[in-house]
Amino acid sequence: MKSVEDWYRHDRMPHIFCTGCGNGTVINCTLEAVMQMGWDIDNTIFISGIGCSSRSPGYITTDSLHTTHGRALAFATGVKLAKPEFDVVVFTGDGDLSAIGGNHFIHACRRNINMTVICMNNMIYGMTGGQGSPCTPAGAISTTTPYGATEPVFDLARLAEASGANYSARWTAYHVKELTKAIKVGMEIPGFSFIEAMTQCPTSYGRRNKLRTTTSMLEYMRDNAVLLNKAKRMEAEGRELSPGRFTVGEFVKRFRPALGVVKDEE
């Protein structure tokens, strides 16, 4: 395999993603990491639930399992237990993972099952047209919060850490290099690896939140991402992140015993 191109299902193009959607960037970063890992097309499986993000495996030429909304991790657990020698990657969205699939998420982390989970967090239910998700920031306009969201949000990367995942990191579709590296590190580490990729959804999120263009959304991610170490320093100084800003970096990297690890890897 020479290039990521070989991993794509070209017969499936054009894809369904809107112009300017961040999902393609995240798929590219993932496939780049897969290439660097030297994984084999015949030994890799991509699994997903339902959502724009979850359509990703359909464009990749390996085996894939497109399941029900929220439940990709439960299906993936079965696949990994039956085929521990397979490299399993799950693509999911903020809604898929943390709303309807929240329960599966914390339990997959707790079991620390050996797979890499990439969540495209666009802060919205993209596919269904922009309803508020558990990651829609306070004040953001969605079709179910016409005057701004009021519920507190999940910090997915920290939730993964607290629930027992061996690896958890957050980057954005703007931070292509860092994101690719984090995905690769996640793939190297046995156990549950969670990579949250903040992505732009100009269609269902941006246009209602004064971020109509793709570039304005990417700039938003560039300008509001705060490195974890800096955030920790700020915390030590008693300073809080201003609303709308979020931390990026590696939240946890550890080597607790994991489920679904093949013997010779141990």
Added chain:
Amino acid sequence: MLQIMEGSHAVAEAVKLSRPQVVSAYPITPQTHIVERLAEIVADGELDADYICVESEFSALSSCLGASAAGSRVYSATTSQGLAFMAEVVFNVAGMRLPIVMTIANRSLGAPLSIWNDQQDSLFLRDSGWMQLYAEDAQEAMDLHFIAYKAAENHEVLLPAFVCFDGFILTHTFEPVDIPKQEEIDAYLPAFNPYQRLDAKDPISFGMYATPDYYQEFRYEINAAMTRAKKVLREAGAEFGEMFGRDYSGLVEEYRLDDADTAIVAMGSVCGTIKDAVDEMRDDGKKVGLLKLRSFRPFPYEDVRTALAGVSNVAVLEKNINIGSRMLGAVGLEVKDAVYKNGTPVYSYVGGLGGRDIRRKDVKMITEWAETGRNDCFFGLREEVL
């Protein structure tokens, strides 16, 4: 006054006029426009309700159950995968005899994944103890919500209800609808008067453990209530007709059936297409008519038997499949049972699954099939699977 609006918005207007106190839902295509519109209606203060966009359908109906048990009128809407995911609570709501009304924007069930229309989703919950009403157009979808609340909350019934209308075909199309005035609906549908409710001063328990000595009696009671619901629905439909000029006293509706030899039986929006096809076939001298089912649960078998008494063939057009049964569709099974004593042949013709269009020529074809005694089968199938 007639207003042109999307089917989903007409339903949202009906919900607003019904004054639920709690609305809880999770978005799913093609139900989204209903709950998005309701979010606006509540946010704008047009409806004094608590609206919550919960984390899944399971939570949506569970929170509705709690709110209903606490004595509120509640509302939710879903379809397909969402309804399937709710299934556990669907049975619980009926078992606790909570008169919740939920809109089903009918859509097919996966796998394979499809967002398009058929009626498999609501029909698979046939035995759950929910009433199931089916609308042909936006106006009927709207009106059935008022009737559903009125019948569900009647103390002779106390059963929840699905108001089913076809996804996309009705949810996303624009039609003129007559929107009743709030005072009129208030007069037709007074505030919810719960038969029993959670009340710390007079505690009761819902959903407790029933031993084998008692469980069966609960199922008996639900079934008895569903039987009583026929009369209550007819009366609620008649009263609606008197007040608003649109009569829903029948659980079935006949179209040019009087002297028909062949009857087509169907539910939902396809009845509109069938009426056009019937007119054309009548112009060609064919004696054919339509029997539209408005209620599938309770199943109005007496009305079906009476309506079909004079026909020689019955073609049931099914947007569902009753996999593994001798009768291909779930509706045909009921119709066949209803006319069994008359000995009229009943055929189940399955089509339109997963959103495939049903055209007038399909309706004409199945009419011919019934006339020539062709057994149950699919119509419009791709040749390569045959």
